[in-house]
Amino acid sequence: MLRRTDTKQTLLYKRVAACVEDFAPLPSVAMRVMEMVSDPDTMAADLETVLRGDVSLVAAVLKLSNSAFYGLRRQVVSLKHALSLLGKSEVQNLILARVLFQTFKLTNSHQRTLVTGIWRHSLECGLAAECIAEQGHEESQLFFLGGMLHDLGKLLVVNEFSEEIEGIAHYGQLTGAEDLEIELGTLGCGHDELGAQLLYRWMFPPSLVQMVGEHHNYEKLADCAHSSQLLILADLLSRFVALKDWENEMERGETESGRLESLLLRYGGVSGIIVDGQGLERVEGEYRKRLGERADLLDLLLAG
Numbered sequence: 431m432l433r434r435t436d437t438k439q440t441l442l443y444k445r446v447a448a449c450v451e452d453f454a455p456l457p458s459v460a461m462r463v464m465e466m467v468s469d470p471d472t473m474a475a476d477l478e479t480v481l482r483g484d485v486s487l488v489a490a491v492l493k494l495s496n497s498a499f500y501g502l503r504r505q506v507v508s509l510k511h512a513l514s515l516l517g518k519s520e521v522q523n524l525i526l527a528r529v530l531f532q533t534f535k536l537t538n539s540h541q542r543t544l545v546t547g548i549w550r551h552s553l554e555c556g557l558a559a560e561c562i563a564e565q566g567h568e569e570s571q572l573f574f575l576g577g578m579l580h581d582l583g584k585l586l587v588v589n590e591f592s593e594e595i596e597g598i599a600h601y602g603q604l605t606g607a608e609d610l611e612i613e614l615g616t617l618g619c620g621h622d623e624l625g626a627q628l629l630y631r632w633m634f635p636p637s638l639v640q641m642v643g644e645h646h647n648y649e650k651l652a653d654c655a656h657s658s659q660l661l662i663l664a665d666l667l668s669r670f671v672a673l674k675d676w677e678n679e680m681e682r683g684e685t686e687s688g689r690l691e692s693l694l695l696r697y698g699g700v701s702g703i704i705v706d707g708q709g710l711e712r713v714e715g716e717y718r719k720r721l722g723e724r725a726d727l728l729d730l731l732l733a734g
Contacts (some may be wrong), residue, residue, distance in 0.1 A: 442594060446617045449590050449667060450624065456632040460529045461485060464634075467522040474513040475523060481509065487525060494524055519571040527553070527578060527731040530539035534589045534593060542589055546732060548584045551668060553728050554721065558671075559664035566660075576641040576661050577668075582628060583621030583642075584609070591617060603615045610646055612635065622646045627648055651697050659701040666694050667717060 462480050466472040481487050488509055495512035496505055506512050513521060531549060542713030556577030563573040587595070595616050610620045637657055644658035651659055670690040677687055689712070698704025704713060721728075 437675050442616075443480060443618050446591070446619060446624075447584065450627045450631055453586065453590075453628060455630075457529045457533065459487070460526055461633075463525050464524055467518045468635075472518065474518075476512060477513050479518055479520065481513075481521075481525075487528065489698060490524060490528060493685070494727060494730055496521075497730070499723055499726055519574075523556075523571075523574060523578065523732065524727075526575070530579075530582070530585075531731070536587050538551030541592060543584055544588050548581050548588070550728070550732060551579050551672070552581045553731055554668040554672065555661075555664050557715050557720045557724060558668040559661055561720055562660055562664055562667070562713055565709075565713055565716070566703060568660075572637070573657070573660060573664070576638055576657070577664050579625065579629065579634075579638065580642050580645045580661060581621060581622065581625065585616070586624050586628060587621055618631060620646065644711065648697060652700050656701075659697075660703060663694065663698055663701065663703055666690055666697070669692060671714060671717060671721075 459480065463477065465477055466480065481491065491509060491512045492506060495515050496502070500515060502515075506515060516524075531545075535546060554577075556574040559573035559577035560570040569727040589728045595612060610622070612622045622643055622645055626639050629642055637655075640655055641658050641661045644654045645661050645665055647654050647658065648662060651662060654662070670687055673687040673690060677685065694704060694710055695707065698710065699706070704710050
């Protein structure tokens with residue numbers, strides 16, 4: 431798998447071990463917003479003070495508040511009104527998505543294409559996690575954030591190790607297991623571990639670090655934390671729906687989407703989160719509805 435001698439392979443493993451520590455710190459505005467959102471005493475005026483120093487973030491907040499999802503008859507023109515409309519968690523997700531997307535320095539169009547695909551899946555996974563959490567009457571904002579961040583390690587791989595990985599041209603288009611196999615064979619660790627390490631360094635909540643680190647533990651799902659089980663199912667659900675739609679569009683019979691459906695039912699049953707075909711049909715319908723409602727958000731976040 432490696433295009434390296436044994437000596438250079440050892441040097442590569444050392445680079446992998448060091449890349450998280452050497453990677454850029456999370457921008458200060460994102461750190462500050464995270465701290466404020468976790469503080470129940472934070473008011474919209476406090477967030478307004480922090481955001482006013484970044485014109486692009488103010489523009490993004492206003493654009494989101496004026497999206498079709500909120501269905502307002504009058505345009506929102508003030509940051510204060512926008513923040514009160516969106517709420518703290520929505521603002522946090524928007525800001526984190528934008529600053530993280532901009533943190534990864536992409537040197538060519540191929541890298542940008544790969545990252546856009548990874549980022550779209552991550553945001554769709556966030557919506558899937560949100561839907562599954564709501565079905566179980568759980569706090570959905572935590573799970574949207576977990577879904578949005580679950581493939582952060584893939585962005586790090588594209589940013590730092592594109593030249594080392596054979597098959598990078600297909601990276602992100604394979605099943606999650608195949609991506610992970612390539613990473614383990616080449617780098618000695620997977621994007622799940624890299625993403626969790628980076629979030630830990632950036633001082634994200636331990637629950638999110640654990641969710642990201644465990645999101646490929648399919649075979650040990652029963653031993654994972656409940657939040658990790660939910661994220662594993664959200665990852666499968668978002669890929670299942672995307673592949674199902676693609677196969678329908680291309681007029682292909684079910685192949686990969688059928689396999690993912692079987693995995694959803696298998697692991698959903700083990701976790702007790704999606705217990706049968708009716709449960710899967712229900713959550714798939716809610717997820718598809720959410721994709722339509724939040725199309726403006728996805729487009730805004732993908733714009734970087």
